[in-house]
Amino acid sequence: MFLIGAAIVFTAFFLNVALGAFADAAVLGDVGEMLVLSCASVLFVVAILRKEADRSENDDSR
Template sequence: MTLLASVALFVIFFANVLVGAVTGSPIFGDVAEMLVLFAASILFVAAILRSEADARNQEKQ
């Protein structure tokens, strides 16, 4: 679930960058763009850590 949310936020970030490159005026400002990318990164790290924890639990059983 967190990996899917991370991908969704990264797609939003990428769409904002693409719109900004094509039109010259992005949807989000600098701070909002940074927050979206930061949230995507945090969710990605959380998904990877959860995946690692699940893999360790599978090895112990």
């Protein structure tokens, strides 16, 4: 769930950068880009930490 959210938010960031580079029509400014990329990073870290917790839980139960 969190990994899908991170992918969606990162795709929004990438599309904004691509629009700014090729069409000179970026929707977000510098601060907006920073917030979107930070959100994608946080979602990715949460997804990885949950995956590690699940793996650790499965290893301890044996």
